[in-house]
Amino acid sequence: MEDKVLSRQQTLKMCLMENLSIGFFIIPYVCVQLGGKAHTSALIAGMFVMCAYIFIMFIYSKLFDGNYLYDMKSCLTWKAKPLFIIYAIRYYLKAALIISAFCLIVRQYGLKDINIWWIIALFLFVCLYGSSRSLKKRGQMHEALFWWMFVPLILAAVGAINIIDWNMLSNEIRFTPINNGLKAGIYLLFTMSGLELLLFGLGRQEDNSLNNIIKIVIWVLFAVSLIYLYAFGIMGAGWINDLGNGNLLTQSSYFPARLIRGYDLFSLMFLMAGAFSIASAFIYYAKEMIKKLFRNEETMTNIKLNSISLVILAVIIFLFVYYGISSLSKQIISIIIYADLAFGLLIPIIVWGVKKYVK
Amino acid sequence: MCGVFLMQNNKYYNEKNELNIGLSCNIEKNIAVINDIFSDCNDIVKKEFIIERNNGNFKIFIVYIDGLTDNEMVEETIVKPITIEWHDSNIDDIWRQIYYKEAQTVDISETESFDKSVLSILKGDTAMYVDGYDKAMVISTKKLPLRAIGNQDSETTLRGPRDNFNEGLRQSTALIRRRIRDPKLKVYQGIIGQRSKTDYAIMYLEDIVDINLVNKIKERLDRYDTDAIFDSGMAEHLLEDNKFRLFPSFQSTTRPDKVASGIVEGRVAIVFDNSPEVIVAPATLNMMMQASDDYYNGWLVGTFARCLRYMAAFFSIALPGFYIAATVFHDEIIPEKLLYAIASARSMVTFSTIVEILIMELFFELLREAGIRLPGPLGNTIGIVGGLIVGQAAVDAGIVSTIVVIVVALTAISSFSIPNEVFASVFRLFKFVIIASSAMFGLYGFFISLLCIGVYMSGLESFGVPFLSPIVNNESFKDFVIRAPIKTLFLRPFWVNRKEKIRLRKREK
Incomplete structure (x- = not known):
């Protein structure tokens, strides 16, 4: 068993940043798309x-x-290996999605003259650097970056309150079939599947009492509410009308850029901390999965893992950006989302069951 | 022609450069070894004496180094009493007689190691070998060529003590001891450097310090065999865990009050002989940004000064990069009137903004370097000539614009307000990284380089204490950017011994 290396504050801030940022980048996109x-x-x-x-x-x-x-590897022995591969692919996909979305937004708003691949390359390297840190240092990193990201979020949420058009929102709710809303609601789960990372973080915190976990739940709910305020703000303002182009949609639904007029570039840059945080977290855990595939984990040095991650992410990001995620049919996206959720929900239960059985 | 042939004399030394022979009862053998070891050392003073007593004669041999030793003291405390004053006495045990009766000094010790006696001679002490004994007496007679304890010139403050450390180990430890009159202040001494045999002293308060920290420092000091340590800076780099570390893991200072305050906070100070800079560990970003008078002035004034310093630190690293990003890539964020001003200032300039900034920054670095190397008054002249005359000429010649001069000057002023020079130097280097990334990617590059620096710094530790404490480990913020009133600083920092957390408590009447 590895040492408990995170303080309660660090776990809290890690959870919040990782989940806030994934919510930021994907909720508006998934919601409308x-x-x-x-x-x-x-x-x-x-x-x-x-x-x-x-x-x-x-x-x-x-x-x-x-x-x-550790539980997964020790309980499932060889059966854990395919699972590690699937987990790694899931996390690489999510990291690639975040990196691509963020870089497209940066280019759209600030660097139209610069080749997108340069922007992606720089951000990818920074994320790989962030993912190379140990869990303890990642905890410290999140504490340092937390307010960098959280302050603009609160500012933008305050801005969102002013522009929500409640009539428009209520009309939309009234005239939408309940089934469609629920189905799309389940898609939204995909956006918060970053919460799955808690499984890794919470287990390693110093004080894992129920009280602390409840405190963290309350904070995460608070953060989710803030993100929701944003999303309602966009919907209410009626900015999202073009449902055709996925990439464009992601960019136009990038609310802080519209909410804090005149400071869009700055707020965009502050959100870089969020994108970095979640992308590096996914890459970190994907690398952990790859490491666990080998009997002697020490053979997989950070350089090797970074090289593997670089190649995999470069390929996925290329596919995302060059072909565009919108080119995938809605049906395929649905399958991916449901499969992802099923994995996130069922595998831990199976591991827990086997662990109990083995004991 | 009378030739002088030099011979290498390594037969007495092992691979660690220590003498591998012991002292002999036969004084002639000891004299022969000393003569051999110190052959061709013309600064060595050595003399054999025959001591006459009523019941017989004894031979002694005295050795010291001219220039490092107080000759007069040797004469008065050793030679005169032994050879003249006790001339008519009887002797049973010559060693005990000299050690306890005849030698007129308190600071005398005995050693059975040849290596230690030779080392003492090299430090400025006087060694005395007595016939019939396989040990030596070491009399402390040091009179080292040292400068006086002068005024602060590198870490000046408006309020507070003005004295600073000099190159003498004992003077430095005394300045600290003078401020902490507590027997729990421990001074552990050791030697580092096979050739330089530099003395060092580890100082800490026994009850407050986390003893693991002291052990860790001792262990790291013993980790390497090196030729020489001439300054605490060299030792500092040997003590660091990561050889590629960019930020210092020690706070180095010439101020005794800073060191004393660090020791009282549960930190460990290491004083090196021949170095006026004392290093203190663990070090955090906050310590690099603190000045002594933050505590001597009121809390509001101290807080304001710290806010200014943190702001200055940000400017010193970010201002040129931000200027490039804003003017080259995102001129929409610049207010219209300012934009016109910049455009008009740049209308006659030949080079691009990036080249302009680089020219001025490099020019400033040159000025700084030249100013340091030149003696005081000449250094000031260089500043005036470089800053005013060449700067103005560069603007007139259309090499740089006035706005760039302002940006670079503001950056330079900001960098000088960081109290710790080593830390400020690293920030100055990072400035160039930010300039490069801003020149390539505008604000995106600017922010991404800041992010990288932030991530890098968040992972740094100094002997287990996070460098960005209290930001990254959620400790008390009372003594960070805001310097809370001293009456409210009840607790010592988190790294001290857990049983000794409280530093301020109200006396019960």
Whole structure:
């Protein structure tokens, strides 16, 4: 069993930053792209589903008092290997999605003359650097970057309150079939599946008492509410009308850029901390998964893992940016999302069951 | 022609450059070894004496180094009493007689190691070998060529003590001891450097310090065999865990009050002989930004000064990069009137903004370097000539614009307000990294380089204490950017011994 290396504050800030930033980047996109006209209902349905998901993840994290990866490897032995591969692919996909989305936004708003690949390359290297740090140092890093990201979030949320058009929102809810809203709400779960990372973080914190976990739940719910305020702000302002072009949509739905007029570039740059935080977290855990594939984990040095990650991410990002994620059919995206959720929810239960059985 | 042939004399030394022979009862053998070891050392003073007593004669041999030793003291405390004053006495045990009766000094010790007696001679002490004994007496007679304790010139403050350390180990430890009159202040002495045999002293308060920290420092000091340590800076780099570390893991200072305050906070000070800079560990960013008078002035004044310093640190690293990003890539963020001013200032300039900034920054670095190397008054002249005359001429010649001169000057002024020079130097280097990334990617590059620096710094530790403490480990912020009133600083920093957390408590009447 590895040492408990994170303080409660560090775990809290890690959880918040990782989940806030993924919410930032993907909620508006998923909501409109997959929810279609039911995007407002999707937000409401999604809120409830997400709360349930947060609750489940915290229960899971309590079940895995130690290191989830360690449990997975020791309980499932060779059967864990395909799982590690699937987990790694999931995390690389998510990291690549965040990096691509963020870099496209940066280019759209600030660096139209610069080749997108240069922007991506720079950010990718920075994320790889962030992912090379140990869990303890990642905890410290998140504490240092936390307010860098959280302050603009609060500012933008305050801005969002002013522009919400409640009539428009209520009309959208009234005229949307409930089924569509719920279905799109489930898609929103995908956006918060970063919560799954809690399984790794919470197990390694110094004080893993129920009280602390409840405090962290309350903070995460607070953060989710802030993100929601944003999303409602955009919906209410009616900015998202073009449902055709996925990439353009992601960029135009990038709310802080519109909410804090005149300071869009700055707020965009502050959100870099968020994108970096979540992308580096996903890469870090993907690398951990790859490491666990080998009998002697020490052979997989940071340089080797970074090289592997670089190649995999470069390929996925190239596919995302060159072909555009919108070129995928809605059906394929749905399958990916459901499969991802199923993995995130079922595998920990299986590992826990086997762990109990083995004991 | 009378030739002088030099011979290498390594037969007495092992690979660690220590004498591998012991002292002999036969004084002639000891004299032969000393003569051999110190052959061709013309600064060595050595003399054999025959001591006459009523019941017989004894031979002694005295050795010291001219220039490092107080000759008069040797004469008065050793030679005169032994050879003249006790001339008519009887002797049973010559060693005990000299050691306890005849030698007129308190600071006398005995050693059974030849190596230690030779080392003492090299330090300025006087060694005395007595016939029939396989040990030597070491009399402390040092009179080292040292400068006086002068006024502060590198870490000046408006309020507070003005004395600073000099190159003498004992003077430095005395300045600290003078401020902490507590027997729990421990001074552990050792030697580092096979050739330089530099003395060092580790100072800490026994009850407050975390003893693991002291052990860790001792262990690291013993980790390497090196030729010489001429300054604490060299030792500092040997003591660091990561050889590629950019920020210092020690706070180095010439101020005794800073060191004393660090020791009282549960830190460990290491004083090196021949170095006026004392290093203190663990070190955090906060310590690099603190000045002594923050505590001597009121809390509001201290807080304001610290805020200014943190702001200055940000300017010193970010201002040129931000200027490039804003003017070259994102001129929409610049207010219209300022934009016109910049455009008009740049209308006659030949080079691009990036080249302009680089020229001025390099020019400033040159000025700085030249100013340091030149003696005081001439250094000031260089500043005036470089800053005013060449700067103005460069603007007139259309090499740089006035705005760039302002930006670079503001950056330079900001960098000088960081109290710790080593730390400020690293920041100055990072400035060039930010300039490069801003020149390539505008504000995106600017922010991404700041992010990288932030991430790098967040992972740094100094002997287990995070460098960015209290930001990254959620400790008390009372003595960070805001310097809370001293009445409210009840607790010592978190790294001290857990049983000794409280530093301020109200006396019960």
